Amino acid sequence: YGIKEECGMSPNSHISETPDACFFFVDQFVVVDHTNHDVYILSVCDHASTSSTGRSDHVRSERSWLDETEAKLLNLKMMTNENDRKTQFVPLTLADYDEAFSMEKSRSEYLEDVKRCMAYINDGESYELCLTMQMKKKIKKLDALGLYLYLRAKNPAPYAAWLHFSDEDLFICSSSPERFLQLDRDGVLEAKPIKGTIARGSSRDKDDHQKWLLQN
Known part of the structure; x- marks a missing residue:
């Protein structure tokens, strides 16, 4: 993106x-x-x-x-x-710091974006709409690896990663349930988005029925 x-x-x-x-x-x-x-x-x-x-x-x-x-x-x-x-990593809480998260957009700006998305959907002009908003908070001391391990323990996800870009002084702690794209050696491209999915069935037959509903 x-x-x-x-x-x-x-x-x-x-x-x-x-x-x-x-x-x-x-x-x-x-x-x-x-x-x-x-x-x-x-x-x-x-x-x-x-x-x-x-x-x-x-x-x-x-x-x-x-x-x-x-x-x-x-x-x-x-x-x-x-x-x-x-x-032992001790997770931080919002109470540990007086400063709250700062939002990229105000509530009114975000709601305006929602209205624009609804208009695109109504006009049939949308393929994928993902309204995200960046939140920032300054933390003076943080154990980045400890935070990631805590995140993995509390939110075990199939596509998780901890990255350290030393030249940029940047850490990425990621725990995602979805795969964007994977290209294997045979040229097969696979995507596993969480959007447009459906709940699992209570049996194999019900799972197959849910799969059929998604495909049709």
């Missing part, structure tokens, strides 16, 4: 203080396969662009990182239990 301007569309009227898009180049990472309960440790090494001596040094460095990471993962359960005993 935020980078539609790159595709020739009109720019957003809202100017964000953070980048519209950020990309990670990840050459060392751990992959957790929740389906098969496997864990993979990967390191990317470009052998073609280095000399034999440099390549050998790089390989030793990568193997050292792989071994160290494996040892940390094998001891993760014990480390986690120790950390749980030492520290």
Whole structure:
């Protein structure tokens, strides 16, 4: 949504203080396969662009990182239990700070947007309407990772992420029930929006009936 301007569309009227898009180049990472309960440790090494001596040094460095990471993962359960005993995230409440959230728009402006959306729907000119509003609140000290773990515990969602953009001093704590888009290696594009859905049935047959209602 935020980078539609790159595709020739009109720019957003809202100017964000953070980048519209950020990309990670990840050459060392751990992959957790929740389906098969496997864990993979990967390191990317470009052998073609280095000399034999440099390549050998790089390989030793990568193997050292792989071994160290494996040892940390094998001891993760014990480390986690120790950390749980030492520290515990205490969620903040609105009472902790006098300053309330500041809204991007006033109530009257938001209601006016609702009326505009209803007019578009009535005219058949809407594909997807999503009225969102940004809220801001200054918090001097915040454990971003602790907040994310607390969010995951209280709102376990299938599409959750914690991102730290160190150059931007930006943290993203996301816990979403919907998938925007996924493109797999076979070229299959999948979307799992929460909009336009319907309640689950109490049985498989009722589920199939609900599915039929959505499709028709």
